[in-house]
Amino acid sequence: MKKSLLRAAITTALTVAFAVPAFANPFSDVPSNHWAYKAVNDLQKAGIVEGYNGKFDGSKNMTRYEMAQIVAKAMTKAQTDDQKGTVDKLSKEFAVELMNLGVKVDGLEKKVDNMVKVSGDARVRYFDTDNSDANDAGSITDYRARVSFDGKINDNMKFNARLSSGNADAEGASKGINLDTANVTFKTYALENTVGRQDIKLGSGYIMDAQMNGLASKVGGLKVFGGNATQNFSTTKDANQVETVYGAEYAMNLGGAKITADYLNNADTDEEIYGANISGKIMNGVTATAEYFKNNDLDADSKAYGVKLNKLGLSATYRDVEAGGLTAYSALNNNHFNEAMNEGGFKGMEYQLDRELAKNTVLTVKHQDFEKQDGAELAGRTSAVVNVKF
Template identity: 60%
Template sequence: MKKRLLKVAVTTALTVAFAVPAFAASANPFSDVPANHWAYDAVNKLAQAGVVDGYADGTFKGDKTMTRYEMAQIVAKAMNKSLNDDQQGTVDELSQEFAAELNNLGVKVDSLQEQVDDMVKVSGDARVRYFAAEDAGDNTDFRARVNFDGKISDNLKFNARLTSGNMNYDGGNGDAGINTANVTFDALGLTNTIGRQDVILAEGYLFDTQMNAVATEIGGLKLVAGNTDANRIYAAEYGFNALGTDLVADYYKNDTADQEIYGLSTGFKLTKNLAINASYYDNNDADATAVSYGVKLNKLGLSATYRDVEAGAYTGFGALANDQQPSTLESGFKGMEYAYDRALDRNTALNVKYQDFEDQDGIDLGARTQATVSVKF
């Protein structure tokens, strides 16, 4: 087997800062904090990092004596920001120093939280992926996405996401634009989402894509109806626990392609560090099945899975469609898949996947390797 040296490029994490309206200074009910107090250096450090913005005019006067009341208000704002580990440690120390003042601010801090809850929240992720296959060469691509989540009313929320699409290192671009845009609301005990949304079913086997749909959830039951790539789709998933074992039952129907799949997957821990998983899917229309079973060492992030997927036992919208060539899926395949997952840093993860499959007749399909670094912000 031809050896390959994996080279995974790490993307520069995108940073989004939230600006929270500053409080104006008011009467001083506490003792002054001198400019040489340790907290001044700490707040100055946060100000230089853009975590706090100081006074109402947007300035931070590090050489001006502040009241403990003013300082506590600045700490309260910082407590509602997205912080890295170093910044979080500084804010934790400040919150301990001004614990009494923060407690006395109770109503004002709660009001600040309400303001934050009403704001449009911006988050996102970025990904660099290296892919190599014996039958298709290698490739590196990049994708960045930015999410916008907001509250229209107490019972109506919206989501929209911009994506760069998969951009190849050689200049090729994927489909950039808006790939989710939906509203969510509760009614009759159901949580409903209408619009273009992420749909993930059967841990990605049936679905791992976006589609225009209506989705409803209650407890462990999820129902989906929608369209994607000119296909009319209906799906249901129910997850529950029985005797300490997690079980998930799935149903998928593609009216356009006249395809119907039933599935059941399970997972349970043998020990604290060792987990077992298995799944079975049956496409009645094609008389085809897909079976998988494997183990995972949770502490090490290592897993090994055996897959046996007959022709016609996949949907075309799941994770397998991202891993394999269409011709491979159409003829079916079987073999081993190995994966390694590791957190590189806060909000940064590495996933390496190695697949060694043959077709249903025993012909070697060639090894396929994928390495991905993902960053959330």
């Protein structure tokens, strides 16, 4: 059906349900001998249609948004079974537009809740160092695209799956599509359990921000997990080396500050890392962070102190990481700049700018000015990332 005929069709469909006594012609462009005259008149008197500057404009194309407005008004008028039946059919057809209008439709929320939701992100990154040597990657550009699918299986169970291109170098061919996550979440008494391949992030991501095949359970502010995790960086030829890990995190809010206590155990190397992260507002528009972690087996400490000007999106962080203090699962670790940061530890400043370029589009620029713990100079590292979410 052409959109230009939609007005006439809908007035005919609604007129039986919302017939009211007719009075003078409300629209100058609908003559009394027109086949839809009574329908248009009845709907105007019922307050369902208003027209345009004294005209009905029946030949004008109608947008779905305009149609949803008519349906929304009709929903408030429906009283009889016939009226409710007519409106129910229309509300299902224009469900999305009605939701955008903030109109509640009986059963619509449940229907939408049961639908598979699709979201994703695309990222382009640029890395550069002041110089290139055996421990540095020089200048590299890579990209990644991901699409997530989230759905409800029943009232007690839901699923997640995410496809990812991986970090593909812009200079080469794509590495193909990977099943980045695939898991099911279900409730057992007070526990929320997720089994399968999933994201695991502890605190700020310093000791772990990676994917794991295993089981994670949450109750209140406590999260425990165990399984096989994929490293963000490996010193072996296998860049995706997998190790067995387990750990826990307890998160809480205290006086406006967010505090997390974290524990990570690498069963393959028998290393234990524990520590805490705290962040909170110290004055209007200014947030401070502090974190401390310790590799218990290597007796290596890691400390960081930072401040962020939220309105400007600017942050500065001082890091002091002893040799062995940085894990292969850390958000700081990646396959571009890694060996120089791991050999002998590092310390120095990290500066970051986060700027929203447009809706759902964020630019992040970061510069790391580190040196080794023995004072040896490291090449400065700069990265720029544009991330788009949809």
